[in-house]
Amino acid sequence: MGSTQTPEKIWLAEGAQKRASVQTMFSQIAPSYDRVNGLVSLFSHRRWRAAAARALRLKPGDRALDACCGTGDFLLPLRLAVTESGRVVGFDFCAPMLDRAVTKPRHGASLALADACAIPFRSSTFDSVSVGWGIRNVPDVDLAHREAFRVLRPGGRFVSVDMARAKFGPVRWISDQVFNRLVPLIGGLFGNRQAYTYLPESTARFMTREELTQSMRSAGFIDVTTRDFMFGNICMHLGRKPE
Numbered sequence: 542m543g544s545t546q547t548p549e550k551i552w553l554a555e556g557a558q559k560r561a562s563v564q565t566m567f568s569q570i571a572p573s574y575d576r577v578n579g580l581v582s583l584f585s586h587r588r589w590r591a592a593a594a595r596a597l598r599l600k601p602g603d604r605a606l607d608a609c610c611g612t613g614d615f616l617l618p619l620r621l622a623v624t625e626s627g628r629v630v631g632f633d634f635c636a637p638m639l640d641r642a643v644t645k646p647r648h649g650a651s652l653a654l655a656d657a658c659a660i661p662f663r664s665s666t667f668d669s670v671s672v673g674w675g676i677r678n679v680p681d682v683d684l685a686h687r688e689a690f691r692v693l694r695p696g697g698r699f700v701s702v703d704m705a706r707a708k709f710g711p712v713r714w715i716s717d718q719v720f721n722r723l724v725p726l727i728g729g730l731f732g733n734r735q736a737y738t739y740l741p742e743s744t745a746r747f748m749t750r751e752e753l754t755q756s757m758r759s760a761g762f763i764d765v766t767t768r769d770f771m772f773g774n775i776c777m778h779l780g781r782k783p784e
């Protein structure tokens with residue numbers, strides 16, 4: 542299959558090819574990413590991020606790491622949780638997305654160009670690791686989970702929020718029909734229909750809740766739980782590193 546891949550079908554790419562293709566795609570859509578993200582999520586993604594940040598149980602003075610931070614919408618709720626006495630770090634492998642994150646006020650985060658499969662920080666450094674709509678895009682989910690586990694201190698928490706498929710059959714069917722048509726249409730309005738076809742296509746091929754849960758457990762996380770949003774079209778995975 543690898544020899545027949547095309548840029549228009551990056552949802553079929555794997556490994557290094559996926560890393561390069563996804564990086565190029567996000568570089569192209571960075572200028573419109575925030576606007577399209579708001580429309581696709583019905584302007585609810587910040588509420589879901591806030592819920593995820595609360596689930597991390599951060600305290601003033603804690604150290605929070607946001608992986609695959611994109612344009613930085615997870616950074617402010619993390620900053621509010623750790624307060625000015627804490628530290629917030631965000632990283633992404635796409636420089637144009639980080640350029641957008643830099644312009645957003647108040648999060649006071651340090652930003653770095655880095656890969657979730659090779660996090661450039663020492664082991665047991667952070668009290669939390671978060672990732673919003675990013676784990677689906679990495680070339681090796683198991684490795685990304687192991688890296689998140691590694692940089693967490695004992696007792697630290699990891700949270701991931703991403704697309705999912707609704708559990709209830711009729712809702713899943715309706716969601717698939719709307720999602721597969723609406724998202725590329727919205728992307729087309731902003732000049733990149735092909736890139737936004739990636740979202741529904743990659744979601745359809747993404748790991749199930751149960752598979753993601755098992756990947757986290759295999760990385761070492763305990764107390765792994767899930768919480769659905771938007772009728773099950775969004776799912777939050779939460780886990781903890783043992784003391």
